[in-house]
Amino acid sequence: MPATSTTSTPTTTTPGTGPLRVRMTGRPADEPHRVSSQLELLFDLTFVIAVAAVTARFAHDVADGHGLAGLTPFLQVFFAIWWAWMNFTWFASSYDTDDVAYRLLTMVQMGGVLVLAVGVPPRPRGATSASSRSATRS
Numbered sequence: 001m002p003a004t005s006t007t008s009t010p011t012t013t014t015p016g017t018g019p020l021r022v023r024m025t026g027r028p029a030d031e032p033h034r035v036s037s038q039l040e041l042l043f044d045l046t047f048v049i050a051v052a053a054v055t056a057r058f059a060h061d062v063a064d065g066h067g068l069a070g071l072t073p074f075l076q077v078f079f080a081i082w083w084a085w086m087n088f089t090w091f092a093s094s095y096d097t098d099d100v101a102y103r104l105l106t107m108v109q110m111g112g113v114l115v116l117a118v119g120v121p122p123r124p125r126g127a128t129s130a131s132s133r134s135a136t137r138s
Contacts, residue, residue: 024095
């Protein structure tokens, strides 16, 4: 039977609420199974929305015949979104932190990735779409 530690992590609490600050500790390597929290699932969903928005913009560029011009902006924004998600997921999987600051900063990052996705630039000015070119040929 493995030895268990009886040390507690120092916390600061307000009466009637959860911990305001929890000392960051690494997760045990032998932790059997940990389910995702609702906040982590919402966090992942915001990244799915961001990737969908960026991909939709790129799909429009490809459909309009500007796939090559839209590839670089797509890859830049996709990489920024993926990098933020990957680093946060690594952090959340490696450290056992679930205090108020962690939750607030998670929500800030969710807002940031949505702002990043909304800020994807449209097609460059002066570029014509495939539908407008076909309409002028008729």
